[in-house]
Amino acid sequence: MSRHDQPDPPIDNGSKEPPAEDIRLQIDLRLRPDEVAELEAEVLRVGPRRQPNQHDLRRLASAIYDARRRRDRMLGHKLFGEPGWDMLLALYCLPRRGLMMTVTALTHSANVPETTGLRWQKTLTEEGLIERGPRGADARKQIIRLTPSGRAMLERYLTRLFHCGARASTISHKSAH
Numbered sequence: 001m002s003r004h005d006q007p008d009p010p011i012d013n014g015s016k017e018p019p020a021e022d023i024r025l026q027i028d029l030r031l032r033p034d035e036v037a038e039l040e041a042e043v044l045r046v047g048p049r050r051q052p053n054q055h056d057l058r059r060l061a062s063a064i065y066d067a068r069r070r071r072d073r074m075l076g077h078k079l080f081g082e083p084g085w086d087m088l089l090a091l092y093c094l095p096r097r098g099l100m101m102t103v104t105a106l107t108h109s110a111n112v113p114e115t116t117g118l119r120w121q122k123t124l125t126e127e128g129l130i131e132r133g134p135r136g137a138d139a140r141k142q143i144i145r146l147t148p149s150g151r152a153m154l155e156r157y158l159t160r161l162f163h164c165g166a167r168a169s170t171i172s173h174k175s176a177h
Helices: 020-031 033-046 054-075 083-097 103-109 114-126 148-176
Strands: 130-135 142-146
Touching: 054 083, 054 148, 083 103, 083 114, 083 130, 083 142, 083 148, 103 114, 103 142, 114 130, 142 148
Parallel strands: none
Antiparallel strands: 130 142
16 A cells, blocks of 8 residues: 555644633533624624635644644544545645545545445535546556535635634633733
């Protein structure tokens, strides 16, 4: 199996605790939901949303993908499973890390058996989210990529997540003052 068939393991910074901002927001939401809602409404009125760029979306997709791999290592991959989602995230962020996404590499990126990976790739292809592209340098390996509509769908979703994270961060900072 070549280096291109398996994604690089994500870097684990060893932190087991959620960031302090997340803890503050959770406490605020439990103790002062009306105040938090008022602050969120004010943030939306005063500050227009900054549209994320490609780098922001890729960084978010990578963070989600890496967090899912850490969760699998800590809790076991058999407890959770969304191979289709893992594959879409991998196709969005791993090629920028220099990984060629072949049929086999995409299956490994979702941490599922080959038959499961092939079945999910077929489903994602039928849904119009992924497609087989040109053959790689090794003619036996076919590259898999997101379709334009698959990329657009993923970017719309990631943009929503980006805005949720930005609002949560702003709210927690304002409520701390």
